Amino acid sequence: MSDEVSGDAAFERYVLPEVEVMLRVARSLTRHQADAEDLVQDTLIRAYKAIDRFDGRYPRAWLLTILRNTHINRNRRRRPELLHDPDVQLERASQSLSEDEASRPDRFIDLEFDAEVESALQSLSSTFGEVIELVDINGLTYAEAAEVLDVPVGTVMSRLHRGRKKIREHLRQTGVAPTYRDLETGRSQ
Amino acid sequence: MIRSILRRMTGGRWPGLRPGEQLSCPEVGRSLQRFLDGELPDDVEVESLAAHLEECKRCGLEADVYRRIKDAIEHRRADVPEESVQRLREFGQRLAEGA
Numbered sequence: 001m002s003d004e005v006s007g008d009a010a011f012e013r014y015v016l017p018e019v020e021v022m023l024r025v026a027r028s029l030t031r032h033q034a035d036a037e038d039l040v041q042d043t044l045i046r047a048y049k050a051i052d053r054f055d056g057r058y059p060r061a062w063l064l065t066i067l068r069n070t071h072i073n074r075n076r077r078r079r080p081e082l083l084h085d086p087d088v089q090l091e092r093a094s095q096s097l098s099e100d101e102a103s104r105p106d107r108f109i110d111l112e113f114d115a116e117v118e119s120a121l122q123s124l125s126s127t128f129g130e131v132i133e134l135v136d137i138n139g140l141t142y143a144e145a146a147e148v149l150d151v152p153v154g155t156v157m158s159r160l161h162r163g164r165k166k167i168r169e170h171l172r173q174t175g176v177a178p179t180y181r182d183l184e185t186g187r188s189q
Numbered sequence: 190m191i192r193s194i195l196r197r198m199t200g201g202r203w204p205g206l207r208p209g210e211q212l213s214c215p216e217v218g219r220s221l222q223r224f225l226d227g228e229l230p231d232d233v234e235v236e237s238l239a240a241h242l243e244e245c246k247r248c249g250l251e252a253d254v255y256r257r258i259k260d261a262i263e264h265r266r267a268d269v270p271e272e273s274v275q276r277l278r279e280f281g282q283r284l285a286e287g288a
């Protein structure tokens with residue numbers, strides 16, 4: 001950290017504006033609101049202790065790295081199988097759907113399309129699901145998602161793109177979104 | 190044609206697109222996801238891709254489906270409780286003030 005900015009001032013300037021993003025990402029990682037808040041709180045403490053070593057560049061990426069490491073350390077102390085419990089994920093997904101519908105009454109909802117996207121998402125393995133969640137729900141860039149997952153950017157891209165292709169294929173098979181070729185052959189028959 | 194083959198061999202890195210140069214459908218397919226995510230670094234490619242999607246029905250339809258998928262997923266996003274964000278900011282503030 002440069003001399004003219006104190007650690008405390010740097011913490012306020014770089015860290016506090018990122019609290020909301022940290023909380024969203026924490027919720028994707030922990031799957032529970034209370035755990036997510038605990039995780040962010042621990043991350044803030046670690047970030048505070050490390051702020052003097054932070055060079056002021058890419059604060060979000062720096063914080064997401066701390067968040068990820070904090071998350072990994074916390075999980076070493078718990079039962080790992082709870083992490084990807086499908087029932088928990090399902091419950092969570094249906095919760096966020098209904099909360100969302102309540103908070104956005106103005107949105108035009110194509111129920112059938114959305115329902116098929118939802119069911120395709122549920123059947124994706126967590127490898128694909130978590131990348132899609134980080135990028136499409138939490139709005140992270142590829143580089144930021146790579147930081148959280150501790151994988152190369154190319155891996156983020158290939159997981160994301162393969163996951164979306166699976167969803168797209170599901171939509172084709174269920175007839176919700178045919179391809180141009182399907183439409184053409186359908187017409188000529 | 191040669192340029193598009195070379196680009197495919199180099200994973201899209203070389204030669205760069207000239208302004209107005211047409212992308213092929215497979216090239217569009219390879220860049221579409223990054224285009225939709227705003228992750229294509231090359232402005233010329235962004236423009237050519239957008240122009241291709243306007244003109245080519247097949248790629249245009251695919252882009253549309255992927256946009257709707259992204260949109261459907263994005264709207265699953267539950268709002269984070271404002272009081273949680275507030276509480277954590279205050280927690281951080283107290284850390285910074287040495288309380």
Ligand SMILES: [Zn+2]
Pocket residue numbers: 213214217241245246247248249
């Ligand atoms: Zn095309």
